[in-house]
Amino acid sequence: xxxxxxxIADLEGLPRKNGELVFEAPWQGRAFGMAAVLCNDRGLxxxxxxxxxxxxxxxxxxAPYYASWLEALxxxxxxxxxxxxEEIDRRQAEYRTMERQGVF
Numbered sequence: 826x827x828x829x830x831x832x833i834a835d836l837e838g839l840p841r842k843n844g845e846l847v848f849e850a851p852w853q854g855r856a857f858g859m860a861a862v863l864c865n866d867r868g869l870x871x872x873x874x875x876x877x878x879x880x881x882x883x884x885x886x887x888a889p890y891y892a893s894w895l896e897a898l899x900x901x902x903x904x905x906x907x908x909x910x911e912e913i914d915r916r917q918a919e920y921r922t923m924e925r926q927g928v929f
Contacts, residue, residue, distance in 0.1 A: 833861070839890075840890060848891075852891075852920075853891040853894075855920075856891050856894050856895050856898065857891070857894065859898065860874055860894065860898050863898075863902075863907075867907075869901060869902075869905065869907065870901070870905075873901050873904075873905075874897060874898060874901045877897035877898075877900045877901050878893060878894060878897035880897075881893045881896050881897045881900070899913055
């Protein structure tokens with residue numbers, strides 16, 4: 826088991842059914858996958874992401890879980906200078922219009 830696998834297994838609040846992750850919509854699975862790939866394959870710090878997610882949920886506990894997930898991911902990407910806010914906005918628009926299908 827990798828550090829990322831352990832981190833995901835230990836992360837409280839992930840929607841699960843019979844131990845398996847559950848996503849209510851395809852975008853939620855994509856958001857989860859983007860964070861996992863960025864942390865596992867691209868060197869983004871999983872612990873920094875986890876802390877950002879916990880802080881986001883603490884600030885707005887009633888927000889949908891994966892909305893918090895995306896906001897935490899965006900925050901870490903911005904803080905680590907992986908993407909600019911303009912790049913994030915552009916990529917969000919590309920996903921909404923189905924111009925972009927992959928992680929990057």
